[in-house]
Amino acid sequence: MSTIDDFHAWPDAQGRFGNYGGSYVAETLIAPLAELTEAYLRLRKDPAFIAELDRDLTNYVGRPSPIYFAERLTKHVGGARILLKREDLNHTGAHKINNTVGQALVARHMGKTRIIAETGAGQHGVASATVATRLGLECVVYMGAVDIERQKANVYRMKLLGAEVVPVTSGSKTLKDALNEAMRDWVTNVADTFYIIGTVAGPHPYPLMVRDFNAIVGREARAQMLAQYGRLPDVLTACVGGGSNAIGLFHAFLNDRDVRIVGAEAAGEGIATGHHAASLAAGRPGVLHGNRTYVLCDDNGQITETHSVSAGLDYPGVGPEHAFLKDAGRADYVGVTDDEALEAFHLLARSEGILAALESSHAVAQAIKLAREYPKDGIVLCNLSGRGDKDVHTIAEREGVEV
Amino acid sequence: MNRIDARFAQLKAAHRTGLIPFVTAGDPSPEHVVALMHALVEAGADLIELGVPFSDPMADGPVIQHASERAIAKGVGLADVLGWVAEFRQRDADTPVVLMGYLNPVEIHGYARFAREAVQAGVDGVLLVDCPLEESAVLASLREAGLRQILLAAPTTAPARMAALCESAEGFLYYVSFAGITGAGRLSTSDIAARVADIRAHARTPVAVGFGVRDAQSAKAIAAFADAVVIGSALVERLAGADEEGEIAARARAFLEPIRTALDAP
Numbered sequence: 001m002s003t004i005d006d007f008h009a010w011p012d013a014q015g016r017f018g019n020y021g022g023s024y025v026a027e028t029l030i031a032p033l034a035e036l037t038e039a040y041l042r043l044r045k046d047p048a049f050i051a052e053l054d055r056d057l058t059n060y061v062g063r064p065s066p067i068y069f070a071e072r073l074t075k076h077v078g079g080a081r082i083l084l085k086r087e088d089l090n091h092t093g094a095h096k097i098n099n100t101v102g103q104a105l106v107a108r109h110m111g112k113t114r115i116i117a118e119t120g121a122g123q124h125g126v127a128s129a130t131v132a133t134r135l136g137l138e139c140v141v142y143m144g145a146v147d148i149e150r151q152k153a154n155v156y157r158m159k160l161l162g163a164e165v166v167p168v169t170s171g172s173k174t175l176k177d178a179l180n181e182a183m184r185d186w187v188t189n190v191a192d193t194f195y196i197i198g199t200v201a202g203p204h205p206y207p208l209m210v211r212d213f214n215a216i217v218g219r220e221a222r223a224q225m226l227a228q229y230g231r232l233p234d235v236l237t238a239c240v241g242g243g244s245n246a247i248g249l250f251h252a253f254l255n256d257r258d259v260r261i262v263g264a265e266a267a268g269e270g271i272a273t274g275h276h277a278a279s280l281a282a283g284r285p286g287v288l289h290g291n292r293t294y295v296l297c298d299d300n301g302q303i304t305e306t307h308s309v310s311a312g313l314d315y316p317g318v319g320p321e322h323a324f325l326k327d328a329g330r331a332d333y334v335g336v337t338d339d340e341a342l343e344a345f346h347l348l349a350r351s352e353g354i355l356a357a358l359e360s361s362h363a364v365a366q367a368i369k370l371a372r373e374y375p376k377d378g379i380v381l382c383n384l385s386g387r388g389d390k391d392v393h394t395i396a397e398r399e400g401v402e403v
Numbered sequence: 404m405n406r407i408d409a410r411f412a413q414l415k416a417a418h419r420t421g422l423i424p425f426v427t428a429g430d431p432s433p434e435h436v437v438a439l440m441h442a443l444v445e446a447g448a449d450l451i452e453l454g455v456p457f458s459d460p461m462a463d464g465p466v467i468q469h470a471s472e473r474a475i476a477k478g479v480g481l482a483d484v485l486g487w488v489a490e491f492r493q494r495d496a497d498t499p500v501v502l503m504g505y506l507n508p509v510e511i512h513g514y515a516r517f518a519r520e521a522v523q524a525g526v527d528g529v530l531l532v533d534c535p536l537e538e539s540a541v542l543a544s545l546r547e548a549g550l551r552q553i554l555l556a557a558p559t560t561a562p563a564r565m566a567a568l569c570e571s572a573e574g575f576l577y578y579v580s581f582a583g584i585t586g587a588g589r590l591s592t593s594d595i596a597a598r599v600a601d602i603r604a605h606a607r608t609p610v611a612v613g614f615g616v617r618d619a620q621s622a623k624a625i626a627a628f629a630d631a632v633v634i635g636s637a638l639v640e641r642l643a644g645a646d647e648e649g650e651i652a653a654r655a656r657a658f659l660e661p662i663r664t665a666l667d668a669p
Contacts, residue, residue: 014537024506024533026462027555027579030564170468171458180461180468187462190559287506287533288459300480301508302458 004328007254010321015204015291018327020320023203025290029183032190037205039110044212049105056101057216060134061091063098064220067228067381072351079371080234080378084354084364085221085249087385094357094386095214095245096127100196102213104131107194114138114193118182120147120175120241121311121359122154123386124198129163137194139163142182144174147311154390172305175315179289199242200319203290207319214248221381222252229379235260235370238383239362240333241277241313243322245385254330263322264366266308267335277306279318280326280333288317294326309338309398310358310391336362344368345388345395357386358394406499406527407551407574410449411609411630420666421631422447422622423611424638424659425503427454427467428484429474435648436487442652444498447663449631452530455484455504462532466636470643481508481517485524492525501528501553501574506541514541518548528553528574536564536571546573555579556602558595569606575631576606579613596628603630619665626666634662 010017023033043049057063065086074082087095107115115132119125125141132139141158145167148155158165171177186195200207225232236253238246240263253259268276279294286295288303296304296316308314325331341358344365348354356364367382396403414421424443428436440451456474488500509517528551542552551574556565578599603610612625613633622632641658645651
């Protein structure tokens with residue numbers, strides 16, 4: 001296995017996870033990032049800040065989320081026990097709120113009055129608008145014009161929460177372009193503006209900060225496993241787009257070398273078709289959005305357009321810590337197709353009465369595959385990162401159903 | 404001697420301000436990049452910054468982003484850009500060429516391979532926008548091959564960092580910002596002049612300034628305190644849409660010549 005002694009010792013002071021991460025940004029972003037890094041490194045050790053965050057996670061987000069034994073699903077599959085970490089039960093319906101609550105508090109401590117965010121499916125935009133309005137901060141969300149068309153309900157939700165949604169019409173008009181545009185806004189308005197990045201990508205300190213705020217998922221799950229089952233799971237799985245829910249679950253277990261870790265990327269119509277978003281399984285090391293990581297690009301280094309039925313996984317890069325875990329051999333990353341995710345969605349809905357987000361359905365599909373590899377007394381712990389209400393129209397349309 | 408260093412030495416001896424146009428390679432037309440470069444030189448360019456198109460130009464404004472998108476849509480890649488520089492060198496052995504772009508195309512091409520091919524083509528320096536000094540270890544093979552690593556400095560650059568940039572600068576230091584950036588919006592020309600004067604006093608290299616330069620008047624204002632003036636978006640915007648060689652060259656000359664004249668006027 002790996003030669004890494006302590007997976008919790010990363011990133012280093014430069015924000016590097018081995019060969020990955022870092023801060024590959026233009027000079028104009030250096031000063032704002034330095035200001036943020038200084039503030040965050042101070043706050044993450046500040047007991048008052050930690051207590052404030054804990055209160056919000058308990059009273060506003062609704063933590064802890066339970067681990068749930070999916071007994072009927074397990075019986076149906078006929079393998080190891082499948083446990084679900086229920087991040088779908090959080091306020092706003094996904095793990096995204098863990099991060100936005102934390103970053104909004106950082107913003108307030110830094111004296112910023114304006115929040116900006118990028119969003120793909122709209123979940124991070126909704127989670128950002130939610131925490132911004134709660135703290136009385138102005139909120140502007142950048143969203144690709146294509147995604148705005150695909151996710152009208154979430155656009156309206158953001159507006160109900162008082163956010164301004166700015167359509168982005170450059171490039172592929174999706175998440176990566178929204179991220180570019182948000183960066184430009186930040187450079188221009190950095191004096192009063194805080195940029196809440198929604199995943200564990202971007203330049204240092206974002207991969208560290210977003211991971212820290214999501215790591216509550218794995219800390220809770222690890223303690224819950226020991227308390228309720230007296231042991232750790234055999235294997236963890238979670239879906240990986242940018243990778244924030246996955247690193248959130250994985251991080252607390254990284255030094256438990258006996259616990260296997262498998263990330264499920266969006267294989268779209270199949271990796272062989274080229275229509276996918278599996279950066280780790282099918283991409284190569286490169287530099288995108290301020291960090292070195294695995295990216296999907298052509299031989300000219302141009303970032304390629306991705307495909308997934310789930311907008312939240314539709315991203316051509318991935319958080320650098322995942323790239324590090326892959327190369328270190330600590331985690332494996334495999335593709336789950338659109339069809340497999342949909343099948344898992346239906347199976348979970350009918351067996352357990354849970355409508356999972358399409359993103360999370362990739363993890364469920366992978367959990368089902370893993371359960372078959374282990375004996376009946378084994379345990380697969382799957383991060384159910386979000387609820388599927390936002391996806392019912394997409395699913396209905398795909399299956400030719402009028403809603 | 405590297406062409407960049409030679410050119411700035413000449414400019415200094417002649418007490419002239421350098422004129423550095425930026426164009427996106429392959430826009431407005433991949434067929435006429437070399438002709439455009441020659442036209443820029445004829446109109447008074449002292450050094451050419453040639454943009455390597457990238458799909459996600461995070462640090463550029465919409466004008467250059469759209470130029471990149473148009474070039475990529477026409478299939479322009481790093482190998483084409485190197486080919487155009489080599490062709491340009493057949494008729495111009497003196498004008499320095501700096502490739503400006505983002506790291507990923509170079510990373511995917513391979514750093515050592517890029518360094519070799521770029522030197523062979525006649526490239527003199529690189530400005531990789533998303534590779535700040537702290538990450539520039541990856542560019543070691545480029546520097547070893549003789550390519551100058553052009554660094555950026557900004558109004559927001561902290562004093563200690565500015566000292567490090569001045570110390571590490573090669574070729575020239577590019578002091579850059581754009582309208583609207585925090586701080587810059589409140590800076591008057593005299594503030595910028597004072598900052599650039601301070602940088603020039605400490606930098607190992609000349610200092611080029613790009614600061615929303617759009618015409619002869621704004622170029623002249625900057626020439627008062629900079630070693631060279633960089634003009635990007637306004638030129639790219641002027642060239643957009645032209646598709647014939649004569650038209651492209653004519654627009655380039657019409658844009659650049661008045662600026663050259665203004666810079667050279669006493």
